[in-house]
Amino acid sequence: QQQVKQSPQSLIVQKGGISIINCAYENTAFDYFPWYQQFPGKGPALLIAIRPDVSEKKEGRFTISFNKSAKQFSLHIMDSQPGDSATYFCAASIAGNTGKLIFGQGTTLQVKP
């Protein structure tokens, strides 16, 4: 029940295309859902985050779609660029300790020029 399941494991997209990564969870106590981006040899960095009281959040080319009833959320990267090539992790945490993140397995994105 504490797991966050992420798919796909890897993704190849052409430059200018849309990248979509999906996550699902079981624990209804989860209250905070961030996405982190990690480049090789670096630590993860926060990309965008959402709470379950909204269904969508957009920041630049990055959008989170959230479906509370299905317990699923996804990251959409519009106009994907080669510089977006990285590993993306979804995560979840409960209210009261949003720093205690349960991470998904990660998706390695490659954007081809």
Added chain:
Amino acid sequence: EAGVAQSPRYKIIEKRQSVAFWCNPISGHATLYWYQQILGQGPKLLIQFQNNGVVDDSQLPKDRFSAERLKGVDSTLKIQPAKLEDSAVYLCASSDSDRGLGEKLFFGSGTQLSVL
């Protein structure tokens, strides 16, 4: 602002040896975390400090792992004795509020540990 500093960057040891990692968080960040990232997996929280007190260490293998945060600033994570399955990247993070949404974690580049 300066980021989270970690050292060493790489460490290779033999099983049953001991090893220690050091972390200096972003100035002013009260909360510090140690996460373990095994190759091909997402990070897993080992221990969380608020100032120099432990908030959560439920996933820390306490028979071999220990951590401290003296004076509420720097922190060290120790493994003694190491096992093969401890091979991973050990990430330190500190946090600040993300516009009231939740805690925004700032991760260091990690220490890559190989246990032979």
